[in-house]
Amino acid sequence: MRIGxxxxxxxxxxxxxxxxxxxxxxVPDRSPxxxxxxxxRSVDRVLQIRGLLDSGLPTRVIKQILPCLKQxxxxxxxxxxxxxxxxxxxxxxxxxxxxxxxxxxRDAISDYLxxxxxxxxxxxxxxxxRPAAADYDLAVSA
Amino acid sequence: MRIGxxxxxxxxxxxxxxxxxxxxxxVPDRSPxxxxxxxxRSVDRVLQIRGLLDSGLPTRVIKQILPCLKQxxxxxxxxxxxxxxxxxxxxxxxxxxxxxxxxxxRDAISDYLxxxxxxxxxxxxxxxxRPAAADYDLAVSA
DNA sequence: CTTGACCTTCACACAGATGTGATGGTTGGA
DNA sequence: TCCAACCATCACATCTGTGTGAAGGTCAAG
Numbered sequence: 001m002r003i004g005x006x007x008x009x010x011x012x013x014x015x016x017x018x019x020x021x022x023x024x025x026x027v028p029d030r031s032p033x034x035x036x037x038x039x040x041r042s043v044d045r046v047l048q049i050r051g052l053l054d055s056g057l058p059t060r061v062i063k064q065i066l067p068c069l070k071q072x073x074x075x076x077x078x079x080x081x082x083x084x085x086x087x088x089x090x091x092x093x094x095x096x097x098x099x100x101x102x103x104x105x106r107d108a109i110s111d112y113l114x115x116x117x118x119x120x121x122x123x124x125x126x127x128x129x130r131p132a133a134a135d136y137d138l139a140v141s142a
Numbered sequence: 143m144r145i146g147x148x149x150x151x152x153x154x155x156x157x158x159x160x161x162x163x164x165x166x167x168x169v170p171d172r173s174p175x176x177x178x179x180x181x182x183r184s185v186d187r188v189l190q191i192r193g194l195l196d197s198g199l200p201t202r203v204i205k206q207i208l209p210c211l212k213q214x215x216x217x218x219x220x221x222x223x224x225x226x227x228x229x230x231x232x233x234x235x236x237x238x239x240x241x242x243x244x245x246x247x248r249d250a251i252s253d254y255l256x257x258x259x260x261x262x263x264x265x266x267x268x269x270x271x272r273p274a275a276a277d278y279d280l281a282v283s284a
Numbered sequence: 285c286t287t288g289a290c291c292t293t294c295a296c297a298c299a300g301a302t303g304t305g306a307t308g309g310t311t312g313g314a
Numbered sequence: 315t316c317c318a319a320c321c322a323t324c325a326c327a328t329c330t331g332t333g334t335g336a337a338g339g340t341c342a343a344g
Contacts, residue, residue, distance in 0.1 A: 048243075048247070051239070051240070051243035051247075052243060052244075052247060053198075054198050054236075054239075054240060054243075055197060055198045055240045055243055055244050056195075056196050056197050056198035065247060065250075065251060067254075068247075068250045068251045068253070068254035069247065069250045080258045080261070085255065085258060088251050088254070088255060089255065091251070092248055092251045092252065092255075094196075095244050095247065095248045095251075096248060097193070097196075098193070098196060098197045098240075098244055099241055099244050099245060099248070101190075101193035101194060101196075101197055102194075102197050102237050102240055102241050102244070103241060105190070105193075105194060105207060105210075105211065105237065106234055106237045106238060106241070108207075108210045108211045109207060109210050109230055109233070109234045109237075110234065111210070112209075112210035112230070113227065113230060113231065113234075116222045116227060
């Protein structure tokens with residue numbers, strides 16, 4: 001498939017697909033006319049890239065992680081440099097920290113939303129607009 | 143405590159603490175001489191901010207999330223605008239996606255590392271250096 | 285009083301991810 | 315044949331989070 005289709009199927013601007021390639025995250029073939037030609041697996045790959053970027057990982061790190069996610073059932077153990085392994089271990093640790101931070105915050109948001117819903121009496125249900133902001137504290141038995 | 147101590151205790155450059163304040167994430171008191179004065183809870187708050195920033199959230203979003211994490215046992219239900227609630231729900235969803243993406247990738251890294259360790263025979267244990275990179279595939283029964 | 289270690293504000297610089305547009309080649313259908 | 319819809323490269327701009335440093339105020343200790 002060409003860049004346009006991949007862009008559409010992944011919801012990614014063409015610009016970004018070229019950028020990821022420039023960063024070495026994507027290596028499409030080229031048609032005789034110079035057009036980029038992507039394989040089917042590129043779709044998941046791009047989705048992975050975007051997810052990791054959105055989770056705060058820089059392309060440089062994603063580039064090192066991607067080989068671990070290659071295709072299912074086949075793990076590419078290439079150039080397993082001591083240094084690469086160390087990097088992966090370090091990044092895995094950082095990812096764990098991120099996960100913990102995100103889970104903590106997400107749960108806190110959930111608690112908050114639940115508390116707000118509890119506090120929202122359907123009393124003033126008549127008006128869908130409540131312009132002035134309420135400002136009070138809720139004691140919660142954690 | 144003043145900015146220097148907070149910086150040291152959180153491992154954060156002073157520059158960043160001022161920046162977070164500029165973005166409305168931190169609101170320290172001011173001493174009569176103009177120095178910023180932080181309370182004890184600022185330490186955790188800064189750590190939270192940094193963790194979320196590192197997880198890909200922009201300050202604009204963190205600003206909306208922070209009130210949910212305020213102090214333990216007391217949830218501040220302030221200005222619970224319909225719009226704020228909607229935003230929080232949306233961001234919570236995105237955080238969940240990030241978490242899933244990170245977990246998937248982290249697990250893949252773990253599998254990879256395990257496979258590499260398995261492949262690393264202590265056979266050539268004599269030489270601590272193995273300059274040339276091995277390049278092969280491992281079939282793994284997922 | 286002076287020195288050094290703090291603090292203030294301000295401003296410019298940078299890197300990374302992304303937006304936008306100019307300029308031009310390829311290709312397939314009206 | 316010519317137009318529309320793709321594609322290519324290149325260059326510049328933007329936004330965010332950071333780094334760095336200048337110019338100057340505060341304060342405690344020598």
